[in-house]
Amino acid sequence: MIKAAFQGEPGAFSEIASRKMFGENITVSPSFSFEDVFLKVKNDKVDFGIIPIENSLYGSVFETYDLLLKYSLNIVGELNLQINHNLIAKKSYKLSEIKKVYSHPQALGQCSKFLKKMKNAEVVPTYDTAGSALISLNNNTEPSAAIASKNAAKIYNLKILKPDIQNNKENYTRFYAISKTKNKKKPEHPKTSICFELKNIPGALFKALSIFALAEINLLKIESRPIPHKPFQYIFYIDFTGAIYDEIVKHAVKHLSEISISMKLLGTYERGKSFVS
């Protein structure tokens, strides 16, 4: 049976992403931090890790970008999850009865319009959305609620007082599946991610991108992260269409390596499909 690690409590959006990726019939391993997820994969405790790499409202998740460079694991899958937030509680409270609403600060921000109408409730930031469901469940002193996934409501046997309360319905998180071994089967719609450090000369990034443009390889994303011991110099991460074993990609990557100080293949994988949480 497939075993997959994710960061957060049971019911977290990362758990939903794990099950959309590998099916309901998997064993999941909730983890304290993103680095714990990488370590569990590295140390063969699990087959796969599921990590968020980017949210369509908030942008890139810096920590997972840095961990992709630090650990020599492979990106083997991708998935976009539409993030739907729900107000959940242990009893069918009226909204006006609720004294506290718990959730992760990002989720609270994403539901700010709904929360403005809950005038009697104090908003309390927590470590994660699924964890906030647990906190609300254990609050026996006053009526409280949490903002979390429908799956968290199901796991902790809580009632959905109000579904889909986020301000913006166009809220997607992009996840990667990571593994110690590369993808064995060739993806139908391949996408490849690499990272590289360029020589510090004017026009270096332009030259790097021109390699891909001239080969008509479609660049899908570029991200930069600082290099710790070289202030204000950057590692670039790019995603593009194509597989690393395509002749045209192989040639472009070889060319890029000639103008780079270092380069690393992060993986070739099937371009992600979108799912609803």
Place this chain on the structure above:
Amino acid sequence: MIKAAFQGEPGAFSEIASRKMFGENITVSPSFSFEDVFLKVKNDKVDFGIIPIENSLYGSVFETYDLLLKYSLNIVGELNLQINHNLIAKKSYKLSEIKKVYSHPQALGQCSKFLKKMKNAEVVPTYDTAGSALISLNNNTEPSAAIASKNAAKIYNLKILKPDIQNNKENYTRFYAISKTKNKKKPEHPKTSICFELKNIPGALFKALSIFALAEINLLKIESRPIPHKPFQYIFYIDFTGAIYDEIVKHAVKHLSEISISMKLLGTYERGKSFVS
């Protein structure tokens, strides 16, 4: 007298940056959030705002990038501040006596090697470094300390138990000064920042960068931020050498605007000097 707003408590690194930028003899306005700083500038409460845009270890400050786009203010100055962390307390405690160490999670992370040696102390995360100095000052139940700037020690009359305790000495934060009015005098070493949204066609970013490369304008940084209602599409921010009123830059920017959906000048300013905190 010049009045400048910054985010944080008195003694924050942003206050030090304000004084390095405009001199010791200014009035400062500590502010709750980055958006408060932008609002104080917009509403003529202060002449300037000082905002961190990037740290050499942690990368870009997303929130200030997004606020630069949201508010039509001008970047009028730049400065790099070397971040030095210090263990400070109200009495000259021995390190082994200290029961709690307070600071912002980033500062705690940047001093992790030093903190490992403080085996008797519990590490407590706080909202900001200067605020942690205040919390330690008000803890009368046990010996405690904070990790903050030398300036915070001075302001709150605390003792520096151990200076410069960060793991990595190469730790710089880059700050911008923002104002309602543009720079009046021409910078000696001009730098310009713009942001733009490209048409969603293959090779669009390559085309944009080629305009600058062909004009021999040196690109210093590129950053991307998500567009809220267009999942996985991006606004690009670029910094380059030269002034917006240079003919060569004017021409490149006009050319860029022809392949962009929208474009915004953020400012031309003197390239930042480095200071020690």
